[in-house]
Amino acid sequence: MNIKPLADRVLILPAPAEEKTIGGIIIPDTAKEKPLQGEIIATGEGSKDEEMVLKVGDQVLYGKYAGTELEYQGVKYLIMRQSDVLAVLG
Numbered sequence: 048m049n050i051k052p053l054a055d056r057v058l059i060l061p062a063p064a065e066e067k068t069i070g071g072i073i074i075p076d077t078a079k080e081k082p083l084q085g086e087i088i089a090t091g092e093g094s095k096d097e098e099m100v101l102k103v104g105d106q107v108l109y110g111k112y113a114g115t116e117l118e119y120q121g122v123k124y125l126i127m128r129q130s131d132v133l134a135v136l137g
Contacts, residue, residue, distance in 0.1 A: 049119075050088075050089060050119060050124070050126075051089060051091070052089055052090060052091040052126060053091050053092075054091045054092070054093070054094045055091055055093055055094045055097045055099065055128055055129045055130070056090075056091045056126055056127065056128055056129070057087050057089070057090045057091070057101055057126070057127060057128075057129055057132065058087070058088045058089040058090070058124055058125075058126050059085040059086065059087055059088065059107065059109065059114065059124060059125045059126070059127065060085050060086050060088050060122070060124055061084070061085040061123065061124075061125055062084045062085050062086075083108055083109060083110070083111060084106065084107070084108055084109075084136070085106075085107060085109070085125065086104065086105070086106055086107075087101055087102065087103055087104060087105045087107060088103065088124065089103060090102065090103060090129075093129075097129065097130070099129060100129070101129055101132060101135070105135050105136075106135070106136040106137055107132045107133075107134065107135055107136065108132070108133045108134045108136065109125070109127065109131055109132050109133055110131060110133060113125070113127050113131040113132075114126055114127030114131060115127065
């Protein structure tokens with residue numbers, strides 16, 4: 048991975064959106080609900096005010112509008128501050 052988040056930021060690979068059908072009609076990608084769960088792929092070092100408590104491999108929940116979307120080598124990621132992560136699963 049060539050992306051290294053700075054300070055208290057984390058890089059998240061969102062879980063894929065679930066494929067939904069209604070009565071045989073497939074809902075297009077634009078209408079699918081954005082996933083709110085993902086896996087931490089990379090973390091920053093933390094800041095002087097906030098220690099990095101998340102680690103690579105953590106499965107996390109985050110807010111619906113949290114983070115900034117970015118695409119790298121055809122894969123979509125989210126980058127956000129550690130404080131935008133709501134919970135660690137498992």
